[in-house]
Amino acid sequence: MPELPEVETSRRGIAPFLEQQNIAEVIVRDHRLRWPVNPDLPQILAEQRVHQIRRRAKYLLFDCDSGTLLIHLGMSGRLRVLDASQPLQPDKHDHVDIVFENGYRLRYTDPRRFGAVIWTHEPVELHPLLSHLGPEPLEADFDADYLLDKASKRQVAIKTFIMNAEIVVGVGNIYASEALFMAGIHPKMITAQLKRNQAFKLVEAIKAVLGKAIAAGGTTLRDFRDSEGNPGYFAQELQVYNRAGLGCRQCGHPIELFRQANRATYFCPACQGL
Structure with a gap:
């Protein structure tokens, strides 16, 4: 299972390509993750801008115009940044693509489907998955x-x-x-x-x-x-x-x-x- 270092490594890998970029299209091939993907997610994210990608515990937080996209990698999840102009056929475990106007595609792959892709328009710190969490271990308040x-x-x-x-x-x-x-x-x-x-x-x-x-x-x-x-x-x-x-x-x-x-x-x- 990806832990904090693996999630932080993923964040650092994708952030330079996707921060301050507009979303052009969202493709959901399989809604059956740990929690079902919102069927309206393609319409919700269309033309929104990803301002920043943060990490809270093992969740990646995509700060957008009107809310936050939470991604959890579960047991076997993986994120890749691909060139959207190159023809790369998805396999059966490639469940979600987020295509950006700058020509990059973020692909979420999860063979076991224990991960999550969740949208919230409320303050993300109050989300039930995050509100009970303790401090970050690398921050000063953990002493x-x-x-x-x-x-x-x-x-x-x-x-x-x-x-x-x-x-x-x-x-x-x-x-x-x-x-x-x-x-x-x-x-x-x-x-x-x-x-x-x-x-x-x-x-x-x-x-x-x-x-x-x-x-x-x-x-x-x-x-x-x-x-x-x-x-x-x-x-x-x-x-x-x-x-x-x-x-x-x-x-x-x-x-x-x-x-x-x-x-x-x-x-x-x-x-x-x-």
């Missing part, structure tokens, strides 16, 4: 004081806690394991036990891991590709995730794996002791 305050009120495992989008967005399973390793914190540690110095290390680790992943174009473990069809290369830098039985890059102890909240959790028992 040690914030994390410590939230953690002190909970009695859950720290890995489950930082993966909760109401606490902080975008820390998916891979990045949670990597950040906890970098901070030297065991994934089973109870949140109320978190100390100030640990909170500081964890916040810094989350920011560092996500920043490196974005710089590397995301992490490809299955089928993620960016807007140009390139895989993400952060997988080559993973310290613990998907390395069960291999020696820790830091101390040499074998990396261990266990199931936590139905997710695979990797850690080094020597570097992350309880």
Whole structure:
């Protein structure tokens, strides 16, 4: 599933071609995404201008004249910018095309159809999919004081806690394991036990891991590709995730794996002791 770094990579890939451009045509081939695509979307978006493309959590927000288009990539979604003048026949998983007056076409592809293409004319921050979300992990308001305050009120495992989008967005399973390793914190540690110095290390680790992943174009473990069809290369830098039985890059102890909240959790028992 594309996580925050993969979505941010997609945003950076498409924004230079589509921002400050007018929409000429919208083609919806299959309305059956996670939530049905509004049948009036082609008429709604016709001749509107995309002023800016932002990211909130794992949603891409296209700020238009009279509202916002939200795109979520789901489990297998992908966005590509194509030359609209070139004859490129869509395949069965190419569900939505947005054609721009500058000659580019944004194509949304989603084999599993778990993604979403949603229009709203209300303030996007109030949309039910966004209104409950916690802060962005790379912004200044996500700091040690914030994390410590939230953690002190909970009695859950720290890995489950930082993966909760109401606490902080975008820390998916891979990045949670990597950040906890970098901070030297065991994934089973109870949140109320978190100390100030640990909170500081964890916040810094989350920011560092996500920043490196974005710089590397995301992490490809299955089928993620960016807007140009390139895989993400952060997988080559993973310290613990998907390395069960291999020696820790830091101390040499074998990396261990266990199931936590139905997710695979990797850690080094020597570097992350309880």
